[in-house]
Every structure is written in C-alpha cells, then in structure tokens.
Amino acid sequence: MPDFLNDKKRYYTPVEYVFDKVGGLYKMPILWRLKDKSLRFSELKRSINRASDRMLSKTLKELVADGFVSKEIIPEVPVKTIYTITEKGKRSIAIISTLREYGFELMKEDGIEH
Amino acid sequence: MPDFLNDKKRYYTPVEYVFDKVGGLYKMPILWRLKDKSLRFSELKRSINRASDRMLSKTLKELVADGFVSKEIIPEVPVKTIYTITEKGKRSIAIISTLREYGFELMKEDGIEH
DNA sequence: CGGGATCCGTTGTGATACTG
DNA sequence: CAGTATCACAACGGATCCCG
Numbered sequence: 001m002p003d004f005l006n007d008k009k010r011y012y013t014p015v016e017y018v019f020d021k022v023g024g025l026y027k028m029p030i031l032w033r034l035k036d037k038s039l040r041f042s043e044l045k046r047s048i049n050r051a052s053d054r055m056l057s058k059t060l061k062e063l064v065a066d067g068f069v070s071k072e073i074i075p076e077v078p079v080k081t082i083y084t085i086t087e088k089g090k091r092s093i094a095i096i097s098t099l100r101e102y103g104f105e106l107m108k109e110d111g112i113e114h
Numbered sequence: 115m116p117d118f119l120n121d122k123k124r125y126y127t128p129v130e131y132v133f134d135k136v137g138g139l140y141k142m143p144i145l146w147r148l149k150d151k152s153l154r155f156s157e158l159k160r161s162i163n164r165a166s167d168r169m170l171s172k173t174l175k176e177l178v179a180d181g182f183v184s185k186e187i188i189p190e191v192p193v194k195t196i197y198t199i200t201e202k203g204k205r206s207i208a209i210i211s212t213l214r215e216y217g218f219e220l221m222k223e224d225g226i227e228h
Numbered sequence: 229c230g231g232g233a234t235c236c237g238t239t240g241t242g243a244t245a246c247t248g
Numbered sequence: 249c250a251g252t253a254t255c256a257c258a259a260c261g262g263a264t265c266c267c268g
Binding site: 040041042045053054056057073076077078079080081 | 249250251252253
C-alpha cells in the first residue's frame with residue numbers, strides 16, 4: 001500500500017520523495033555551488049574533486065531531467081557546457097542551508113571538530 | 115582529503131553527516147512517530163508496516179546508539195520494549211518537519227497527487 | 229513479544245580506459 | 249573538454265526462519 005507513485009517508483013512519505021530528488025552524495029553539493037553562479041563541468045569537477053567523472057555526469061543528468069539545473073552546450077572545439085540552477089533548483093537551497101546548519105549543530109553536539 | 119572523520123567514517127559535508135545519522139528509509143518515520151509519545155516495537159511495526167522486523171530492529175538500534183531514541187525493556191513474559199525520543203531526537207523534529215513541507219511542495223510542483 | 233541469524237538481490241558509488 | 253562504457257564492490261534493504 002504505497003502512499004503515492006511517480007515515474008513507476010513508490011514513495012511512502014514526502015521526505016522519501018525529497019531524498020530521491022535531491023539526496024545522494026552529490027546533488028546538494030552541486031546545487032549549493034550553482035546557487036549564485038553558473039559553472040562548467042570541469043569547474044564543478046575541480047570543486048567537488050572527490051566525485052568521479054562518471055558520478056558527476058550521472059548526477060548532473062538527473063538534476064537536469066528533474067528540472068533543478070539547466071544545461072547549455074557551446075559547440076566550440078573543444079566543447080563547453082555550462083550548468084545553471086533553475087528557479088526550481090533555487091527553491092531547494094533553503095532546505096540545503098537548513099540541513100547544513102543542523103549538520104554543524106549535530107557535529108558540535110557529537111564533539112566533532114571541523 | 116576528507117573534511118572530517120568520525121567513528122572511522124569519512125564525511126565531506128555537514129549534510130552528509132545528517133544523512134548518515136537520520137537518513138535512510140526509516141529513521142525519520144520512526145522519529146516522527148515518537149515525537150509526542152513513546153511506542154512499543156509492535157506499535158512501530160504496525161505503524162510502519164512496510165519495514166521488515168529486521169530493518170525496524172536494525173534502525174532502532176542505530177537510533178539508540180546515536181542517542182536519538184532511548185529504549186526501556188520491561189522484563190515481563192512476554193517481554194515489552196518501549197522506545198522514547200530523547201532531547202537530541204527532539205531537536206531533529208524541526209528538520210523532519212521542514213523536509214516534509216518541502217516534499218509536499220515539490221510533489222505539488224511535479225503534479226503528484228496524494 | 230521482540231528481536232537475531234542467515235542468505236540474497238538491488239542500488240549507489242568507485243576506478244579505469246576510451247572518445248566526439 | 250565533457251563526457252560514456254565497462255567492470256567491480258560495498259552498503260542498504262528484503263525474506264525467511266528461529267529463539268529466549
């Protein structure tokens with residue numbers, strides 16, 4: 001008895017839906033970096049250098065498909081791509097910011113330095 | 115180059131830390147149900163019936179170990195266990211509430227009925 | 229009643245090599 | 249430069265059975 005379906009996937013809570021759309025290791029880091037400026041693939045790669053090319057590419061593709069990010073291709077040689085946050089993406093920033101604050105709070109509570 | 119370490123795990127962002135502590139399919143649903151009343155294992159099980167016994171047990175154990183929930187065992191026959199949210203657990207409720215609201219907003223934006 | 233033990237499938241992520 | 253293809257692996261979650 002699912003709460004609701006979308007794109008053939010089952011979700012039981014709205015939080016589950018959020019995690020599916022902007023969860024995982026790289027989606028929020030990407031959105032966070034795009035929040036006030038557009039970036040190229042290689043710039044994102046340098047900024048989030050722990051992500052492999054494959055994961056960065058895959059994650060960006062999902063963000064574009066879900067409407068959080070738009071992609072512009074400039075057909076020079078070599079090719080340039082520019083990723084820009086959308087209005088929908090901007091509406092996710094508040095949540096990321098809140099999660100970051102809670103994360104710092106939790107880390108302090110747990111005695112973690114950073 | 116990790117941002118920080120804890121319990122031999124690597125975290126690169128505070129959000130990652132949050133996801134590790136209260137992420138996954140069942141932690142937030144459990145905390146949400148315990149926010150204003152204590153519940154027994156079987157009550158949680160009935161309420162979150164999509165979770166298997168194993169996952170419910172495993173998840174509760176982690177929440178107890180991380181200090182979000184406390185556990186009381188009443189040694190009758192048969193045994194009773196009572197799970198109660200802690201102060202630390204209560205501080206997570208605001209985040210869950212915010213995520214729920216954003217989830218509903220996102221679902222509406224995506225044209226999902228519920 | 230409240231789990232633990234075991235086994236297994238799926239998914240997320242990583243490493244490397246390659247290409248238009 | 250911006251990816252894709254391929255292979256591999258560990259973590260997460262599910263199913264079933266068992267037990268104090």
